[in-house]
Amino acid sequence: MRPxxxxxxxxxxxxxxxxxxxxxEFGQLRALEDVDFQxxxxxxxxxxxxxxxxxxxxxxxxTGYHEPTRGEVRAMGRRVRFKSPAEARGLGIETVYQxxxxxxxxxxxxxxFLGKELHKKVGPVSFSLHRREMQRRCEEELKRIGITRIRSxxxxxxxxxxxxxxxxxxxxxxxxxxxxxLLDEPTAALSVRETERVFQAIQHARDQGLxxxxxxxxxxxxxxxxxxxxxxxxxxxxxxxxRGEVGIEELVGLLTRGEPHELSLLPxxxxxxx
Amino acid sequence: MKHxxxxxxxxxxxxAFGAVAAMVILAAVFQTMSGNFLTSSELAGIAQxxxxxxxxxxxxxFLMISGEFDLSVGAMYVFVPILMGLLLTKLFWGVWPAFFAxxxxxxxxxxxxxxxxxxxxxxxxxxTLGTYFILTGVTFMVTGGYSIDYFHPNALFTMLGATIGxxxxxxxxxxxxxxxxxxxxxxxHTRYGNWTFAVGGRTGVSRALGVPVRRVKTxxxxxxAVLAGFAGCTTFANLSSAQPSEGSSDTLLAIVAAVLGGTxxxxxxxxIAGTVFGALVLGALETGLVLVGAPGTLYQAMIGGILIVAVxxxxxxxxxxxxxxxxxxxx
Numbered sequence: 270m271r272p273x274x275x276x277x278x279x280x281x282x283x284x285x286x287x288x289x290x291x292x293x294e295f296g297q298l299r300a301l302e303d304v305d306f307q308x309x310x311x312x313x314x315x316x317x318x319x320x321x322x323x324x325x326x327x328x329x330x331x332t333g334y335h336e337p338t339r340g341e342v343r344a345m346g347r348r349v350r351f352k353s354p355a356e357a358r359g360l361g362i363e364t365v366y367q368x369x370x371x372x373x374x375x376x377x378x379x380x381x382f383l384g385k386e387l388h389k390k391v392g393p394v395s396f397s398l399h400r401r402e403m404q405r406r407c408e409e410e411l412k413r414i415g416i417t418r419i420r421s422x423x424x425x426x427x428x429x430x431x432x433x434x435x436x437x438x439x440x441x442x443x444x445x446x447x448x449x450x451l452l453d454e455p456t457a458a459l460s461v462r463e464t465e466r467v468f469q470a471i472q473h474a475r476d477q478g479l480x481x482x483x484x485x486x487x488x489x490x491x492x493x494x495x496x497x498x499x500x501x502x503x504x505x506x507x508x509x510x511x512r513g514e515v516g517i518e519e520l521v522g523l524l525t526r527g528e529p530h531e532l533s534l535l536p537x538x539x540x541x542x543x
Numbered sequence: 544m545k546h547x548x549x550x551x552x553x554x555x556x557x558x559a560f561g562a563v564a565a566m567v568i569l570a571a572v573f574q575t576m577s578g579n580f581l582t583s584s585e586l587a588g589i590a591q592x593x594x595x596x597x598x599x600x601x602x603x604x605f606l607m608i609s610g611e612f613d614l615s616v617g618a619m620y621v622f623v624p625i626l627m628g629l630l631l632t633k634l635f636w637g638v639w640p641a642f643f644a645x646x647x648x649x650x651x652x653x654x655x656x657x658x659x660x661x662x663x664x665x666x667x668x669x670x671t672l673g674t675y676f677i678l679t680g681v682t683f684m685v686t687g688g689y690s691i692d693y694f695h696p697n698a699l700f701t702m703l704g705a706t707i708g709x710x711x712x713x714x715x716x717x718x719x720x721x722x723x724x725x726x727x728x729x730x731x732h733t734r735y736g737n738w739t740f741a742v743g744g745r746t747g748v749s750r751a752l753g754v755p756v757r758r759v760k761t762x763x764x765x766x767x768a769v770l771a772g773f774a775g776c777t778t779f780a781n782l783s784s785a786q787p788s789e790g791s792s793d794t795l796l797a798i799v800a801a802v803l804g805g806t807x808x809x810x811x812x813x814x815i816a817g818t819v820f821g822a823l824v825l826g827a828l829e830t831g832l833v834l835v836g837a838p839g840t841l842y843q844a845m846i847g848g849i850l851i852v853a854v855x856x857x858x859x860x861x862x863x864x865x866x867x868x869x870x871x872x873x874x
Contacts, residue, residue, distance in 0.1 A: 355753060369751050372744035374811040383741050384752040386734045397732040 283346030284309045285449050285480040286331055286362075291340030293326050293504075300326040302504045304340070308449065308480040313471060315483045315495035319524060323504040324484050328451050331482065332364050333357030345448070361448035367457055370438035371426045378407040378422040381441055414440050414470060432456075432463025436470035443474045450474055450481045456490050468494050488520050500524070561856050562803045562820035565849065566827060573831035580831055587711040591781075593826030594715035595620065595774040597819045599797035600804070601719075601726045602770030604818040606763045607801055608730070610743035610810030611660060611667040613764065615652075616771040616797050618678035623649050623772030624779035625682050625787055628691030638699040646772050652678070653768025657761030667764075686787040694783050704780030715777035719819060722770065727815040739763060743810025771797070799846060800825055803853045824849075 286308040293301040301323045308314055316324045329335045330342060333351030342349050344360050351357045354364075371380045382403045388395035407422035414436050419428065426434065435455045442450050452471070456464040471494055475481055485491050491498060492512065500508040500523050508515075508523060573580035599616050606613050623645045630641035652674060659670040693700075705714045730736035738759045741749045746756045779785045802808065803824055804817025828849070829842050 354751075358753060364751065366747070366751060369745065369747040372741055372748050372811065374744055374807075374809075375740055379737055379740060383737065383749070384754050386737055388734070397728070398734065398737065400732070 282310075283343070285345060286482075287341075287343040287346075288327075288330065288337075289341045289343070291330060291337045291342065293323075293330065293335060294338045299504050301330075301337070304504075304506055306499065306506065308482060310448075310478050310480050311475055312496045313475050313481045313483055313494055314497045314499055315485060315491040316499050316501055317485070317488065317491050317520065317524065318501035319486075322501045324501050325453075326504075327501065328364075328453065328482060328484060331357070331449070332362055332451055361446060362451070363442040363445075363447040363449070364451040364453070365435065365438045365442060365455065367435075367454050371429075371434050373427040374425060376423050376425055377411065377419065377429075377437075378403045380426050381407040381410070381422070381437070381444075385445055410440050410444060411437070414473075415466070430463060432459050432466040435459075435467045439467070439470040439474055443477055443479065448479060450479050452481065452483045454485050455483070456485065456487070464490065488517055488524065492517050492520065561805055561853055562817050562824050565803065565824045565853070566820060569824065569827045569831060573827070573834060576835045577831075580834060583710040585830055585834065587713070588830045589823060589826035590716040591711065591713050591826070592829050593819075593822040594713060594719045595778050596796050596800050596825055597719035597822030598715070598722055598774035598777065599771045600800035600818040600822050601723055601815055602763075602767035603797045604801035604804065604806045604813050604815060605726060605730065605739060606760075606767040607798075607806045607808070608743050608810060608813040609739045609760050609763045610746070611760055611764065612798075613653075613656060613671045613767045613771075614668065614795070614798075615656065615671040615674035615678055616767060617795060618675045618682070619649055619652065619768055619771035620775040620778075620797075621785075621787060622678040622682045622775070624775040624785035625686055625691060627776060627779065628693055628785040629685060631693050632691055638697045642699055642776060645776070646769055649768045649772030650765050653765035654761065656768065657764030660764065661757040661760050682787050688787055690787060691785045692783060693779075693785075700780040700783070702780075703777045704782075706781070713781055715774075715781060718773075718777055719822070722773075723815055723819045730815055735759070740811055743807075743812075796825060796846070797822075799850050802850060808854070 284307040286306070288304055288306040291301060291304045291306075292299070304323075304327065306327065316327060318324050326335065330337050333354040333356050336350060336352070342351070344357075344362065349356075349360070372383075375383075378400070387399040387403050387406075389397050389399045404422040408419075411417075411419055411422065416429065416433050416437070426437075429437065439450065439452070439455070455467050455471075459467065471481060471483070475496075483491070483494055485494075496512055498508075498510045498512065498515065498520065499506055500510075500520070502523075510520075570580065579585065599620060603613060603616055626648060627641045627645035630636040630644060631638065636644070656667070656671050656674055659665050659673075660667040701714075703714065703718075706712070707714065730739060738749070738754050741752075741754055742756045742759045749756050775785075800821035801813065801818045803821030804814055804819070806813030806818060825846065828845060832842050832845070833839070
């Protein structure tokens with residue numbers, strides 16, 4: 270007899286992102302095989318897996334870099350076929366790359382509003398950039414995320430630490446109304462305190478109702494930051510756990526052996542050596 | 544004392560600082576040596592030398608800020624008026640159509656530079672070096688090395704290159720100020736300017752934020768080429784003669800003006816006002832050396848020295864700035 274499963278997402282509407290039976294092939298190479306995946310509003314889902322497991326491919330399908338060979342992608346409940354990352358971005362699917370978030374030599378406000386500049390208007394015609402307003406708003410956001418030693422948004426990004434940059438990039442995405450946020454190793458090479466800062470920005474984004482996909486190798490970071498952990502191995506999803514349902518040791522075991530710790534209902538991979 | 548250090552750091556941050564400082568030093572030296580450097584006719588002479596360099600330099604600075612180089616500007620500066628002169632004297636076109644046709648050709652060549660660089664991924668250094676040789680070669684081929692004179696007075700030439708008043712102030716100087724003003728506004732106060740800054744940095748960031756990197760760079764190549772051609776036409780109008788040899792040795796002076804004005808060789812940073820000052824410094828140097836009776840050849844040697852000092856100074860200021868943290872602001 271099956272136990273009654275309470276769906277935690279009941280009544281929330283469709284997931285923000287849903288992949289159904291998605292496969293991705295590059296020539297002979299099968300990067301993803303028959304993957305089902307959901308991302309809901311207000312959750313942080315970590316993708317865990319070794320290099321080449323298919324995490325990046327999965328993310329790139331969501332962000333519109335790749336069109337899947339087979340299967341369906343739905344965004345906010347509607348079937349989508351992204352032809353470019355710009356299309357995905359148009360639906361509020363934003364990516365924050367570890368080292369491609371901000372332009373170091375450029376001032377904070379120019380970075381923050383890059384591509385979404387505010388203008389002064391003369392009648393209906395936008396005339397010139399509204400520098401003061403952009404500076405003010407950028408300073409406000411900096412203060413809100415606890416970067417207080419910066420005196421002016423006219424200063425350069427290069428004055429920020431790595432964690433501060435990541436936080437600012439995440440904050441920027443939230444500020445401009447992103448619904449889905451993809452983070453590629455946002456805490457790589459960061460100190461403990463810096464990592465904490467980034468986690469705070471992630472929590473804030475989640476509390477605003479964003480769905481966040483978080484890629485990382487670091488099992489402990491993943492365990493701290495994620496509400497749900499999805500393990501990818503050889504192009505398949507081999508496990509999906511709510512945090513607390515699985516221990517760190519089990520996750521490490523999964524990663525190193527490349528197969529579920531205990532017998533699971535998922536099919537084993539054909540060539541799954543341990 | 545906080546105020547004082549703020550003012551000092553603001554001054555050092557200003558990208559035009561080096562050019563302004565050089566200007567003051569040159570003026571002091573030449574004034575002391577000759578006693579009549581700061582006269583209206585000498586200043587008009589400076590303005591005359593500086594004007595085409597400044598007009599070209601503005602385009603060069605704009606392109607450099609967006610992370611690309613154009614080594615062909617000097618050749619463009621020579622080629623476009625030659626082309627205009629040929630249309631006037633060989634095909635008997637009117638001045639207006641000849642002028643616009645020549646500028647259109649400049650735009651197409653600039654577009655070519657842009658496409659070669661952004662779509663084929665060839666460094667702009669190499670692409671525009673190629674263009675430089677092609678333009679120089681074609682210029683000599685079609686002229687045989689002789690200048691093209693056009694002495695018929697006309698409204699266009701007056702607007703482009705007339706001399707105003709008795710001291711010899713020329714219209715191109717006003718064009719430099721006007722063009723400088725327009726491009727300063729575009730760079731600092733429009734979205735396109737913001738994108739120009741941004742694409743000079745790591746392009747992945749801009750692309751990820753939806754900035755059309757290739758388009759911005761390509762447009763800046765076109766602007767740079769057209770401004771170089773336009774500068775050439777003002778000289779043509781001013782002298783009533785298009786010279787195939789002029790500019791060949793001065794090919795890189797517009798780039799020197801931009802660098803003197805604080806434009807970074809690595810993109811993102813730069814100043815239009817600084818570039819105009821940089822052009823004025825070059826004008827002052829040439830005019831002043833003539834005034835004190837130095838051999839003409841000294842000019843080039845001195846420019847080389849000044850360029851190296853300027854680049855070292857700009858790199859020093861940047862690194863000192865990031866060390867102290869407080870000088871770090873940019874536009």
